[in-house]
Amino acid sequence: MARSDRLFRLLQALRTLPSPVTAARLAEETGVSLRSLYRDIDSLRAAGAVIDGERGFGYRLTEDIALPPQTFTQLEIEALVLGLAEVQHMGEPALAAAAGAVLSKVTATLPDRLQRQALHAASQVYRFERRDPPITDVGLLREACWQERAVVIGYVDAGQQRTDRQVLPLAIVYLERMLVLLAWCCLRQDFRKFRVDRIADIRITEESFRPRRVPMLRDFVDFLNAGAPEASKMTLSGR
Amino acid sequence: MARSDRLFRLLQALRTLPSPVTAARLAEETGVSLRSLYRDIDSLRAAGAVIDGERGFGYRLTEDIALPPQTFTQLEIEALVLGLAEVQHMGEPALAAAAGAVLSKVTATLPDRLQRQALHAASQVYRFERRDPPITDVGLLREACWQERAVVIGYVDAGQQRTDRQVLPLAIVYLERMLVLLAWCCLRQDFRKFRVDRIADIRITEESFRPRRVPMLRDFVDFLNAGAPEASKMTLSGR
DNA sequence: AAGCCTACTGACGGAAAATGGCAGTTGGCC
DNA sequence: GGCCAACTGCCATTTTCCGTCAGTAGGCTT
Known part of the structure; x- marks a missing residue:
């Protein structure tokens, strides 16, 4: 106040x-x-x-700050509402809340007519299943990515074997319905993918790898794509 | 705060x-x-x-009033980038392009620091499969929703039977990986769901049902939820 | 090298505000 | 008269805020 x-x-x-x-x-x-x-x-x-x-x-x-009022086409509003609704459904609680906040903030800068359009968008996301909250704290992983700090994770592999390993977290990726951590595994000295739902616990260490996250991520994607046929190459989200 | x-x-x-x-x-x-x-x-x-x-x-x-200026938190930017990337991947070309445009417009107004964060978001969407473009013109359906005009669709049902029917299009919904048109079927005088990939052709008629789209949509959702257990109720996207 | 100016940080204790619970009042409507 | 839902007052608790103080740090002048 x-x-x-x-x-x-x-x-x-x-x-x-x-x-x-x-x-x-x-x-x-x-x-x-x-x-x-x-x-x-x-x-x-x-x-x-x-x-x-x-x-x-x-x-x-x-x-200065202040989001200047924006204009969008009707189709752009559809895209915005749809995308954020998707995140509200699939993200962990904190991320879902953030998606809601974005929608509010952006629509707040819209003229009336567009606000109504946002409210009644033709494209919508409905979900029957309630997603069960992931055991793993995704927020913590994201934090580690942002800070470019190594983490020690307890990982349970396909054979129920649990190992503790230090990794450099690069990105959290929604890969065909599955939440996956892309990271450099310090133990194996190699790029690895870790299913987030198999990460039993997370500890952020003091060790920083700034500013190598972005280039390493690029390398990772190139590495994954090296052998793949043209039609199924990974693409970095949206850019 | x-x-x-x-x-x-x-x-x-x-x-x-x-x-x-x-x-x-x-x-x-x-x-x-x-x-x-x-x-x-x-x-x-x-x-x-x-x-x-x-x-x-x-x-x-x-x-209404305007509150002091706001900006996005890092997590909100993640949500924005992630959601729009998702739309870029799953939407039809026009919608995907619109998602890209939104991302550009919004990030353009952001201070440098936040722009960099948007560019290097920790959450990303990767896709192996290239989406095969839907045969159906989703844009046309969306147009009909916006204009609240009845459409005549040629629909191929599960038994390969094709019927032409007039429907009042209410919303286009991503329902568990499936693109579905929610509509009032004039033939059966009932709410129906139509898989968009089974709609063989579309013709927008002159007949308007404005302004009944939004209340009808609400009724539809209530109707669907009437019998469903609490845990699996549909929710309208995000609100 | 020694001041000086000013941005910045950390710790700490007290003040103030926010919050939630509860019990109650009020006005309209069936 | 009963129900609904807006509203109010009070109070214990928690959270946040704030000022003081002590100190660090970079650039400037002398």
């Missing part, structure tokens, strides 16, 4: 006051202590604003 | 759920107790929204 309002005023101050502006000035402007101001700046940055801060100098707003 | 996000979702729920909507429903939607919900409604009203509340009836949003 009070807080979000203050963040709004802080952003306004950054926009209007002559830059660079010191933290002390902004703190005074928003009526808050210096410490809290730094926290507020963090919040704005977390929300996507790009704020330069140089020691001994001050702050400068480099990139 | 969490609160302002919730208020946003509440507003969105008020916008999208069929009005009037009860406090209990909204509380469930935003994952909060009834008591807190009343407080949240107060907050929105304090922020300027005009929300009708009649005892024994429910709420209705009379005048």
Whole structure:
């Protein structure tokens, strides 16, 4: 309540006051202590604003936030609603919630007519089966991917054999109905696919492999495609 | 932080759920107790929204407001990229292209950092099989749904029998891997499901059933769910 | 090399707000 | 009169927020 309002005023101050502006000035402007101001700046940055801060100098707003209103064609709205609905159904709870939030945020910027279209899209996703929540914490794996940190996983293979191994997580992939972790296996020194539902436990280590995730992922896909016939090559999602 | 996000979702729920909507429903939607919900409604009203509340009836949003700017979290970006990638893979060419367009438009408005995140999302969709293009023109069916015009379809049933029938198209649904048209069959005077891949040809007629599509669709879903056990009820995509 | 300016971080304790539960009131409708 | 659902007040608990303080760090001037 009070807080979000203050963040709004802080952003306004950054926009209007002559830059660079010191933290002390902004703190005074928003009526808050210096410490809290730094926290507020963090919040704005977390929300996507790009704020330069140089020691001994001050702050400068480099990139503003606010999703500008968008327009979409009717077909594009169908695609958006359909895709996000799909994620709401198949994703783990946190991801499903995020899909809902995206839909809300995007449609909020739409003019009335398009909002109604979004609401009554002709393409829909219905599911009979309730997906049973995966035992594995997908969120943790995703976190590891983002941070490019090695993880130690307890993996149960097809023969019920459990092994603990350290891997470099590259991506989480929906591969023909199956949730799969693509990773570099440090034990075997090779690319491996791990079915997420067979990962018994996960521990994120301190070991970072930044910034090698993206190129390694590319290599992995190339490697998988090397032997495959042209018609059944993997493609990276959408790009 | 969490609160302002919730208020946003509440507003969105008020916008999208069929009005009037009860406090209990909204509380469930935003994952909060009834008591807190009343407080949240107060907050929105304090922020300027005009929300009708009649005892024994429910709420209705009379005048909308805009809340402070929002951006996407990393997880929300994952959801967006994943969902649209899915559509790019499973949709017919026109729809797939639309999904790509949405992704471009949305990411174009994002700050650099988030754009990079979108590009290198940890969740991805890979497909081996190339989808064989459906014989049926899904676009035409969608068009008929949008325009709420009756169509005459040539349908080949399980026993290879072909019949021509006039139907009122309600929605196109991805139902367990299968593309299905939900429609009112004028011949049988009943709700029917038609597998899109068995629709041999389509002709849009002049006959309009506007504005009955949305209520009819609701009836259809209720009808399907009437006998089903609680655990396997259909849900309308995402809302 | 020594200050100085300012961004930034961590820890800690107290203050304030948010939250949920409960018991009750109220107005409209069957 | 009973039911429904909006609304209110109160209170214990939990969570979040906030200011203070102590310290680190980069760039600048002297």
